[in-house]
Amino acid sequence: MEEKQERKEEQQQKKTGFFDTILDRIGINEAPLFRTPDYMYNVSYWLGGLVAASFAYTVITGLILLLLYNPANAYQQTQTIINDIPYGAVILFSHLYGAYIMIILVYIHMFRNFFKGAYKKPRELQWVTGVLLLALTLGASFFGYSLVGDVLGINAVDIGSSLLVGTGFPGATTVVGWLFGPGIDAVQSSNPAVRAEFFSRILGWHIIMVALIGLLFAFHLMLAERYGMTPSAKEKPRVPAYYTKEEQEKFNPWWPRNFVYMLSLVLMTWGVILIVPDVLANLNSIVSLPIVINPFPAPQAFTPAANNVQPYPPWFFLFLYKFVDFLLPNGVPILPSMVIAVLIIGLVVLMLIPFFENSNLMYISSRKFWTWVMSLLAYSLVALSIWGYLYPGVPAPTNEQILVLGIPALILAVIIGLSDKFKRRKEKVPTPTQIPKITPTSILGTSVVTLLFAGSFGDFIIRPSLLGLFSLFPLGILVYHFVSKMVKAFSNNNNGGTVTYPITKKMAFVAIPVIFVITIFLFALFLELPSVGVQSTYAGIDLGVIFFLWGYAINLYHYLVYVKD
Template identity: 40%
Template sequence: MHMGNKRDLTDWFAELLHLKDVPFMGVPSYMFSIEYWLGGIAASALAWQVLTGLLLLFYYEPSNAYDSTMSILHNVSFGSIILSSHLYGAYIMIFAVYMHGLYVMLKGGYKKPRGFQWILGVLLFVLTLGVSFIGYSLTGDVLAADAVDVGRGLLTALGMQSLIPIAFGNGTELDLFSRLLAWHITIAAAIILLFLLHFYLAEENGLMPRLKDSGYKVPAMINKNSKDLPPWWPRNFIYMAALVLMIWGIIILIPSILALPSIYPSIPILFSPYPGPSPTSPQAAAVPAYPPWFFLFIYKMLDMPFGLKIDEVLSMIAPLIILLIIPALDRNEKLHPLDRPGILALALIGLIWLIELSVWSAIQPGVPVNPSWAALVMLPPLIIVITGIYATHRSWVRIRGNAFNGGKAGNNKSSSWILSKSTASIIGYVTAILAIIIIALSLILSPINDGPFIGVSWGAALLLLSASIFNYFYVNYV
């Protein structure tokens, strides 16, 4: 196909939907790198959650939560793919939000003019964890029953028993799962609305440029009126389309691989793509009271020897308050991480504690923590990080000027190997053809009995289509 025909096709599509009139901002070429699109990855996962969640609503019955969940798995066409990918879509979304928040924090993206944008991001993070907790509980399996019991216990420990009927109903199974479903949909709607506002602010403020381009000072902004800035359509759209297909492929592929008959029996229940046993079954007694993996650190904090109420404050309320007030705590104009040693230390300590507590909780779920063990695990990272950053900051202050001046030279490093445009075009066509063949072959499989195999096929096909679009992007826009 000739380049002119491709441009005619994109122009026709743009005119049909008035895409050239959309006031989205283009970005410099260096921003077509994964770290600048972590928010886009979270948004891609959110879109998948909405699509699969709406499909699950057609079959889920709050009056018979566990059996209707099992019916989706075993009796609904493509039900196992929809259900397992909905679970892992939440996992991918949470992981992307974690990474996006950490990246923004280290880069100083909470500083003006993005302070409110950061606050919205923190609220979106909390709502994402909340909606995932409720969705995890909707299956009605033994882990869901444990999660609901823990939720009731946490509210009781905080003296908020009056909220239990609002959150978990009046005690009957129908009221419990009807209430959980209502909360799940309500919070999901709130996430969508806040995301739209967050996206609007991100467009208005623009993605943060390279710190060296802003002189490592706020406000770090890209000039939207610059003639050197390429338009949003079609470059940004094509890159985002490839990214969406890549994330959707991963969301389908991972749980489908884990669900393969030869692999599924050896998968720990913590990462199982399917619900666990019914809480009334004999097998339930052998299942530890595990929370979802993204709550493991909180679960272990609740085992600390400070009393449940203090443990709750330290594990949930205090971190939330700290994250919300970071823009107020760090108001100087410097952006380099070593010029913000307090925030850098906070990010690194928080990350290390999160990993430590999560692993500890996975190994010893629900085991009370001895004070000496708490000190042995929590204090060394605190001391090492603070000492190390303090020493590094002192050295950085002495060499800062030379580092900044030296960093302006040698930005254009030639690559030792560059893929030719003709080779990229061939790869793009081959991957697209392979994706079509794989999807065609998957049609001979049973949509009920062969769900994992179809999921592996579809996931691989989406990744191939993503690769094809990325190659098209490379040929035409790099």
């Protein structure tokens, strides 16, 4: 009996030992992976990881699509993928939204790293490679979008090639030939070999760009491992901001905590990538969705149905599309060469920010000019995209440019210029008299701005106008200011200013098995749901919810096991 027990224990030891041995052989904890302090287990420090998660998702689904795609019959084959291939709609729609979510996350990651000062010495190369990654991500998405063969993708190629040829730069036509092969005329050809020549060229570029993203990302990540993530400015206020080897010794090793945390974020990201397009695909059968967010392809290019479709670029190039509509002060349209020049110079300046801005402190207040430039860039990308969406192809005279870009640029300059004053007030330890109180004026102020905002919003919905849209921004900021003041005042009144974490460890302990049981049911449901046709998107939503819940459960596990009370 005892012998048996001993053998059992020995076997068990061997089992755990085996797993540990593998990790030991890999050298996971000796590898030069950075160690992470407790306060960095916050999603803003892992945004790059989220970008990488969406990249990995698009690569996996992209490789499956590669097996199914047919360049000689791009549009019909895409319809076949959606309607006849098991889970084809789920794979294609989530590939598209994987790319969309990746683009949004890349921008958030970039702006966050700017405002955090993460581009400063010694991370300059991370920033430079980052800007290249941004350009490649947009490029890969552009070529992917054109692979479908619908009127939008083909129009996008048409606009892109006209813009390049229109610059009149020597060699522009040759470059267009390299990029688009026989060009969009080939799409109408009755000869499948000619059609295939065009779509194979686009597919080639799509894959080349993705491969370049992979290579560059490896380098980008290597640098991230070399210096670790940028510490909070409170801990390291001066450049170069990184933890020394000795300091790192006190922190959490990569295995297992970083792995657990990262896994939870990856699964949640994948969940969102699956849920959003599949929900939209179903919504589309109730209300016709705007073309820019619709996961279904638009009508086939060069067919009668395509004639009714407004030529739109993909949403991530709407800003550029509006810029092309700009009129110069003398009323003449902006030249393609100017558009391309502004774009290239803009990208180069963005890339070189770490070399232009090399102040010694990590705080935003020590680099006001560049903070203004980057805030204006973020604002302009959003404003131009909305403008391009609402008024596609409508010429934009100088007075409108001043209204949409000039005035907000001035407002931003004033806010950033005065930001020190707000900051100083914030930095002081709040005494009881400084804790916001609910006063008759604050109630009146909140009511007035909220009503104004609601009124303008309602008005804008009924009668959309540019002025209406841009008046919503300052009103929105005022609403935020007043409402957040009220919320602070309320929370101070109720619990003396202490913030209590809503999910207790006990609840997390119960929630994990509950989630596990729910996902078993969801998986059973998955097997019952239709696998072919647009209805397979139900299964896509189901799978997305399973991924998301598992990610959430692992997040709770991380909270339960690693977060100190």
